[in-house]
Amino acid sequence: MKSIVLITVGIIALVVAFIFITENQIQVENGDITFDISPPIDNQPTMGEASAPVTIVEFGDYKCPACKSWNETVFPKIEEEYISSGKVKFSYINTLFHGEESALAAMASESVWNQDKDAFWDFHKEIFIHQPEAQRHDDVWVTPEKLIDIAVSVGNEIDLETLAEDMIKQTYKEDVLKDQELVEQYQVSLTPSIVINGTMVEDPFDYEHIVSLIEKELESN
Numbered sequence: 001m002k003s004i005v006l007i008t009v010g011i012i013a014l015v016v017a018f019i020f021i022t023e024n025q026i027q028v029e030n031g032d033i034t035f036d037i038s039p040p041i042d043n044q045p046t047m048g049e050a051s052a053p054v055t056i057v058e059f060g061d062y063k064c065p066a067c068k069s070w071n072e073t074v075f076p077k078i079e080e081e082y083i084s085s086g087k088v089k090f091s092y093i094n095t096l097f098h099g100e101e102s103a104l105a106a107m108a109s110e111s112v113w114n115q116d117k118d119a120f121w122d123f124h125k126e127i128f129i130h131q132p133e134a135q136r137h138d139d140v141w142v143t144p145e146k147l148i149d150i151a152v153s154v155g156n157e158i159d160l161e162t163l164a165e166d167m168i169k170q171t172y173k174e175d176v177l178k179d180q181e182l183v184e185q186y187q188v189s190l191t192p193s194i195v196i197n198g199t200m201v202e203d204p205f206d207y208e209h210i211v212s213l214i215e216k217e218l219e220s221n
Helices: 002-023 065-073 075-083 100-115 117-130 144-154 160-169 173-185 207-219
Strands: 026-029 032-035 054-060 088-094 193-196
Touching: 054 065, 054 075, 054 207, 065 075, 065 117, 075 088, 075 207, 088 100, 088 173, 100 117, 100 144, 100 160, 100 173, 117 144, 144 160, 193 207
Parallel strands: 054 088
Antiparallel strands: 026 032, 054 193
């Protein structure tokens, strides 16, 4: 009976994915993938002006070394040049490519987001800062204790008891699972995957190309 249920759930998931892909037409140009329907950002951690004409979405994983590098090198330039000026808003969608640790960090970040929207971005940044160097990132380092330490370094905006309770009870498990549905729908196969107004860039570290897409979208709005 359990096998039948699992097979049924799997079939339903495939049907839903097929319907989504059919409705969301995809075009590929110079390695970039453009979707007719941009990733929805309702209830996702988002920074910047709500009215900003350009939306950038990062599908990221707190255990991913490339995400650490992107958030420490490329993102600060986007923030300074486009988010601070009100031209771009930025959203983050959890992607769980590194298993239980990725899920734990994601649920902790959701807890902080629901406590204090501003504190979230400091917490988000600090998790990447505390990620070990690439050669050691597969060691177990994302633990409840480590995440509490990171929250302490952020400051008093985060209620540590609430954060600890949310991690134990997996309060935001459903939110993280919804993120995973988006990962599957948008066929995300690597992190970070960067989507600019519906266009997923081939190389997230090609800042000049990212700027060209942003400027193109600004001109058309």
